[in-house]
Amino acid sequence: xxxxxxxxxxxxxxxxxxxxxxxxxxxxxxxxxxxxxxxxxxxxxxxxxxxxxxxxxxxxxxxxxxxxxxxxxxxxxxxxxxxxxxxxxxxxxxxxxxxxxxxxxxxxxxxxxxxxxxxxxxxxxxxxxxxxxxxxxxxxxxxxxxxxxxxxxxxxxxxxxxxxxxxxxxxxxxxxxxxxxxxxxxxxxxxxxxxxxxxxxxxxxxxxxxxxxxxxxxxxxxxxxxxxxxxxxxxxxxxxxxxxxxxxxxxxxxxxxxxxxxxxxxxxxxxxxxxxxxxxxxxxxx
Amino acid sequence: xxxxxxxxxxxxxxxxxxxxxxxxxxxxxxxxxxxxxxxxxxxxxxxxxxxxxxxxxxxxxxxxxxxxxxxxxxxxxxxxxxxxxxxxxxxxxxxxxxxxxxxxxxxxxxxxxxxxxxxxxxxxxxxxxxxxxxxxxxxxxxxxxxxxxxxxxxxxxxxxxxxxxxxxxxxxxxxxxxxxxxxxxxxxxxxxxxxxxxxxxxxxxxxxxxxxxxxxxxxxxxxxxxxxxxxxxxxxxxxxxxxxxxxxxxxxxxxxxxxxxxxxxxxxxxxxxxxxxxxxxxxxxxxxxxxxxxxxxxxxxxxxxxxxxxxxxxxxxxxxxxxxxxxx
Numbered sequence: 001x002x003x004x005x006x007x008x009x010x011x012x013x014x015x016x017x018x019x020x021x022x023x024x025x026x027x028x029x030x031x032x033x034x035x036x037x038x039x040x041x042x043x044x045x046x047x048x049x050x051x052x053x054x055x056x057x058x059x060x061x062x063x064x065x066x067x068x069x070x071x072x073x074x075x076x077x078x079x080x081x082x083x084x085x086x087x088x089x090x091x092x093x094x095x096x097x098x099x100x101x102x103x104x105x106x107x108x109x110x111x112x113x114x115x116x117x118x119x120x121x122x123x124x125x126x127x128x129x130x131x132x133x134x135x136x137x138x139x140x141x142x143x144x145x146x147x148x149x150x151x152x153x154x155x156x157x158x159x160x161x162x163x164x165x166x167x168x169x170x171x172x173x174x175x176x177x178x179x180x181x182x183x184x185x186x187x188x189x190x191x192x193x194x195x196x197x198x199x200x201x202x203x204x205x206x207x208x209x210x211x212x213x214x215x216x217x218x219x220x221x222x223x224x225x226x227x228x229x230x231x232x233x234x235x236x237x238x239x240x241x242x243x244x245x246x247x248x249x250x251x252x253x254x255x256x257x258x259x260x261x262x263x264x265x266x267x268x269x270x271x272x273x274x275x276x277x278x279x280x281x282x283x284x285x286x
Numbered sequence: 287x288x289x290x291x292x293x294x295x296x297x298x299x300x301x302x303x304x305x306x307x308x309x310x311x312x313x314x315x316x317x318x319x320x321x322x323x324x325x326x327x328x329x330x331x332x333x334x335x336x337x338x339x340x341x342x343x344x345x346x347x348x349x350x351x352x353x354x355x356x357x358x359x360x361x362x363x364x365x366x367x368x369x370x371x372x373x374x375x376x377x378x379x380x381x382x383x384x385x386x387x388x389x390x391x392x393x394x395x396x397x398x399x400x401x402x403x404x405x406x407x408x409x410x411x412x413x414x415x416x417x418x419x420x421x422x423x424x425x426x427x428x429x430x431x432x433x434x435x436x437x438x439x440x441x442x443x444x445x446x447x448x449x450x451x452x453x454x455x456x457x458x459x460x461x462x463x464x465x466x467x468x469x470x471x472x473x474x475x476x477x478x479x480x481x482x483x484x485x486x487x488x489x490x491x492x493x494x495x496x497x498x499x500x501x502x503x504x505x506x507x508x509x510x511x512x513x514x515x516x517x518x519x520x521x522x523x524x525x526x527x528x529x530x531x532x533x534x535x536x537x538x539x540x541x542x543x544x545x546x547x548x549x550x551x552x553x554x555x556x557x558x559x560x561x562x563x564x565x566x567x568x569x570x571x572x573x574x575x576x577x578x579x580x581x582x583x584x585x586x587x588x589x590x591x592x593x594x595x596x597x598x599x600x601x602x603x604x605x606x607x608x609x610x611x612x613x614x
Contacts, residue, residue, distance in 0.1 A: 007424075013507040014423030018431065021416035021482065024472025025431075029438050032446035039448065051452065097343060100336050113600050114344045117351075120532050120592050126585050129561065130350045170346050227480075230440050241539075244444040246451055256445045263442060 036253040044249035053250075060254035071255065075239035080266065081161035083232050086172050087270065089165070090228050091221060094176040098183030099213065118177030127171065175231070179224045186220030187213075218278055225270055233263050357582045358382060365575040381576070385583035389556045398535060398552040399591065401463055405470040406530040409481060410523055412473035417485020418511055422497070439479035447543055454544060461548040466540055476533055476540065481526045488522040489515065521606035528603055532592045557584045 004012075040060060042053035064072055101112055121127060150166075151159045165172065190213065198208050234241065240259050244252045352372070357365075361378035364370045385391075419425065420432065454465045469475035473482060492515070500510045516523070538554040545551050551559070561584070564577050596603070 010424045011426060014419055014425030014428075017415055017419035017423055017507070017511075018425050020412055020471075021419070021473040022431065024412075024469065024474040024478075025434055025438065028450070028469045028472065028474045029434070029441065029446065032449035033441065035449035035452075036445055046452070046455075096339075100339060103336065105333065105336065109601075109604070111340050111344060112604050114347055116600065116603065117347055117596075119529070120596055121350075121536075121589060126536065126589055129581050129585050170349075173343065173346055174350075226440070230442075234442055241444055244447065246448065246543075249448055249452070253448055256442070256448070260442060260445050263440065267440065 036256060039249050040254035040257050042250050044253075046249070056250070060251050061258065064251070064255055064258060071240075071243055072258065075243075076259075076262070078157065078161060078164070079239055080262070081157055082164050083229075083266070085161055085165045086175075086232065087225070087228055089169075089172055090176050090179060091224055093173060094179035094224065095183050095217065095221070097176070098180050098187060099209075101180070101184060102187045115180055116177060118174045119181065121174070127174070130171065178231070179228060182224050182227065183217065183220055186217055186223075190216040222271075222274065225274055226267065229263070229267050229270055233259075233266075354582045354586055357579050358586055360579060362575065365579065381579040381583045382587075385560075385580055385587055388560055388580070389553060389584055389587060390550075391553075391587060393550060394553050394556050395591070397550050398554070401466065401552060402531055402535045404467055405475060405534045406527055408467070409470040409473065409475055409478060409530045409534075410527045412471065413478060413481035413526060414485045414516065414519060414523065415511070416473045416482045418489050418515060420482065420486040421489035423507070435479055435482060438474070439483065443476075443539065447540075451543060459544070461545055463545075465544045476537055477529070481530065484526055485519070485522055488519060492518055521602075524599065524602045524606040528596070528599055531595065535592050536588075553588045557588050560584050 039053065041055060041057060043056050043060075045052045097115060101108065101115060150162055153159075154162065194212055195208060198212060203211065232238075240255070244256050244259075246252070356372050356374065358381055359377045359379065360370065360374040361376055361380070364374045364376070364378070420428075420435065425431075450465065451460075454460055459465050469478065496514050496518070497510055500514050505513065535552075536554055538552075538558045541552050541555040542558065545555060561581055564581060568577060
């Protein structure tokens with residue numbers, strides 16, 4: 001028997017390990033993606049004899065985008081503007097909490113235990129129940145009539161978005177569980193020797209934060225941005241999620257695709273903005 | 287002489303004054319250090335500030351939990367009495383009992399537990415296998431598959447659910463549990479891509495020496511993975527398993543899609559059905575004081591198992607998160 005080269009052996013071993021995932025990718029990702037793309041161009045009917053699909057071209061997309069836009073514009077646009085406001089709140093809040101939790105102080109473990117609690121609740125129905133109960137608002141908003149103050153001073157779309165965000169402000173903090181975890185894990189990757197060196201050089205903690213901690217956290221902020229955007233778009237309160245259902249396969253698929261494109265665009269813009277902001281930073285520090 | 291004397295005198299005075307001033311300065315500095323700290327992160331004010339923020343946030347995080355429990359154990363008179371805010375006069379467990387019966391708790395608890403354990407265990411193992419391959423092994427088109435992994439991460443479930451539903455109905459799997467379990471057996475399923483990424487990052491940070499030593503001793507790749515890498519990966523395994531368990535336990539989207547008319551449903555779906563039923567009744571007959579307690583009681587029964595699990599595992603979990611380094 002001819003002996004295989006070492007490289008070939010390594011390739012075979014690697015392929016064996018990745019095989020289940022790749023098979024799964026074809027079955028649970030590639031096939032559904034292409035099939036839903038196919039369905040989005042067809043009028044699909046599920047009959048007893050099988051599935052009947054008639055080609056309609058871009059009709060379904062046109063109907064969602066232009067003729068019957070209420071689903072998209074009335075529900076999604078407000079949601080997007082909320083997302084724009086929520087994103088920085090979640091990132092900054094979780095970064096702050098992670099840095100504080102990284103300090104040494106008595107009771108640290110107890111606080112950490114509490115701060116990971118949201119990870120348990122923040123999926124699924126429970127959070128919807130809390131929203132329905134009005135948990136998650138801020139008391140002082142109604143007391144000082146902040147809402148009408150905002151409403152009279154800003155364009156309607158943004159005023160409504162800000163009011164919605166404020167009214168569920170605490171829930172937004174609830175959504176920071178995983179982000180805090182990621183930041184906390186990321187903070188461990190900055191070696192403490194750098195902090196000692198900077199202390200010896202006479203840097204005060206304020207400078208240390210801006211010159212060492214923040215640049216070191218940039219990859220994690222990047223990761224958290226992606227995670228948060230993906231997470232926001234599968235929020236249980238997201239209006240589009242309920243609209244994708246099996247009552248009309250073709251139309252729902254087209255809607256899902258438009259939705260996916262919006263996610264991609266949103267992600268793209270977010271990363272571009274992030275890149276712009278951090279570019280100057282990287283130039284200064286390198 | 288006299289002049290010299292006078293000079294010494296003045297000198298002494300100056301010195302004494304200086305000394306006095308210095309002492310005052312030391313006192314000042316000491317107070318300053320006590321309040322602000324030599325380093326900014328050691329002073330009393332800073333500590334106070336940290337505790338204020340932490341306690342506020344902890345309150346925010348615990349508040350809904352307290353609200354849930356307090357509402358759940360109120361009886362009818364406590365519910366309508368505005369004077370009773372947080373602490374009910376009597377602990378009334380009738381609501382909890384009712385929720386127990388409505389959820390068919392014993393049955394759906396075992397269904398949920400079995401299903402979620404199976405999903406979480408297979409997701410953890412298979413994602414570890416895939417993550418190890420991505421981190422350490424060679425295979426054709428690796429960059430392409432890495433791209434596919436990231437794609438899987440950002441594709442929303444809504445994009446793939448309809449074809450999967452059609453496929454499940456073709457196979458006669460509607461109202462069965464297979465479509466929920468099957469993706470996990472291939473390292474996919476709910477947030478599967480994230481778990482693969484976590485394992486990839488974890489294995490990527492491990493030193494290569496152990497593996498190489500095992501390879502030189504003649505162990506094949508399966509043995510290296512099973513005997514060397516998996517035991518090392520304990521922190522990552524705990525983190526992924528807990529995430530997977532909790533998220534799958536709470537998920538009602540996939541069960542709601544596949545188990546449309548199923549007789550026995552997982553807790554998450556049972557809970558959303560009850561709450562939908564209550565909404566429908568409110569729309570027809572108007573709200574009653576018992577709607578809220580019932581909803582809270584069902585929520586409580588649903589999150590109780592993961593909460594208990596978390597209480598037992600949280601120490602390992604916290605350590606695990608730090609040690610995985612989750613990301614590079």
